[in-house]
Amino acid sequence: MLGLGPEEWTAVWLSLRVSVVATLAILPLAIWVAHVLARREFAGKGVVNALVLLPLVLPPVVTGYMLLLTFGTQGAVGGFLSHLGIVFAFRWTGAALAAAIMAFPLMVRAIRLGFEASDPKLEQAATTLGASPWRVFYTITLPTALPSVIAGAVLGFAKAMGEFGATITFVAAIPGETQTIPSAIYGFLQVPGGEGQAGRLVLISLIIALGAVAVSEWVARRVAGRRA
């Protein structure tokens, strides 16, 4: 199909795996942070907000380099984790970590809008019906903000699929391990006659991106269809 070679297929599957894992792994944290930023007032909220947005405004190469310093085998966290057998540097898990960090601000922003729009009066009503704060969150708050959570997840997935700068700085572009679609495209464009392979991967990217948007629209419409 599409005349993809084994090397290209590897990049496609790796990208999908990295992006799905990155999105699902970071989603609970993004939901929690979005909820805290939307509903709580606390000292240092502005600082937390700025930290969350940092990967969005920093050059991706800088983020990648900071990841390398922190999670590299010589890094503060990476050194400790490598003793536990957890290694991010130059592994596909490192690519997922980079993608998750880069997708995080976009996800938080989208999900936060949903929490801000959901009505605290419904939560009060649930509380008076005897629901604990945790039950109120997962039966009322989260479902009413679900369209935004889906939008945030899709946005995060798309960002993870397209992540290049931080990934290549942190884990390089090792075929079969860390060479995702964007770094594969970049690699093919560096060699004479690679335009055809690059073009096919561009087409694949387009299909995946459009597919993700279509799926999210469909899910969001199903969710919205049940309410006023």
Add this chain to the structure above:
Amino acid sequence: MGGAPRRGAAGMSVSVHIQQRLGDFALDVAFDSEGGVTALFGPSGSGKTSVINAIAGLNKPDTGRIHLGGRVLYDSGDGINVPPHKRRIGYVFQEPRLFPHMSVAQNIEYGRRNQLYSTPNDGGLSVLGIAHLMERYPRDLSGGEAQRVAIARALTSQPEVLLMDEPLAALDDTRKAEFLPYLQAFVAKTSIPVFYVSHAMSEVAQLADHLVVMREGRVARSGALGQILSDPAAISDIGVREAGAIVTVTVTRANDSDGLSALATSAGRLFLPRVQAEDGATLRVRIRASDVMLSKDKPDGLSALNILPCTVTQLHEGQGPGVAVALRSGGDTLMARITRRSARAMGLRAGSSCYAVIKSVAVAPTDLGLRGGLGGGLGGTP
């Protein structure tokens, strides 16, 4: 519970003594209720909602205590503040606040799933008429239907007290008229104490047993509804337009000629625009003080149909030109508001005999309650 008298010894007492500063507004409220329906009545901004939010735990007073039956919900002295979800209160808000992503059945089930203890099922649920709505989603309900579902939902969590914050406020007049009979039937049947917040005396007069009149964050008056409404000194707290006594009547002929209903009071017959009730039913009729005229002699050739013989029990002069006259008419109390000048000209004093003249059309349908008598044995405020 059906049929059993609602104000038995089992009625749960509620005691509220709280102080709270909210910006420029100071709330300082103390009252006790021995069950039944307690109306918190007062203009907007008088602190009614803050009081029931404190009972619900949605609002934390600065100092004071709130007891429900034998349980302490809040006590600043002992540092007790039970979180709202453990208070076992039912709350019906101004808006229905139904969960949009759940069907009516799921909304109602939501309260049941959180039930902490079990108590006998309440008779009030059956009169709400929502069985046919169960499959629908909130967006497909009318305002009145949604509010009925909200009451059912509040009840299925088996609360020990039901709080209602102007549940009619968000409904237009048509929906109000549609919803009110359900509410009346419900409060007549339920066995748990109800706190009903309202600024509309017509609602309060139909629903309540006990009245707490609030003014600027304080309790201006508290006691049995009938007593306060027939106390001429309370007129200034209730408002001269809203003041008026409640008369208990028996329907003799609901469908009398000319679109009128014939009703029997303890002092004589009363004709009112047709009431929606069965012959023999007992009703509450609120007669506004400003709709009652007084005559020294039995009037003759007057268009008004309702003339009741009375004895003046008390006169109360306010700041203005008016005087409130409390009257005993058979076993009932009436109240009239006339000018000071007329009172003097008629030589009215306590013990004077006179006739009360009430225009039939003066009694609006909203002043008619299906609530039976005013029930005695209400706990007053110590």
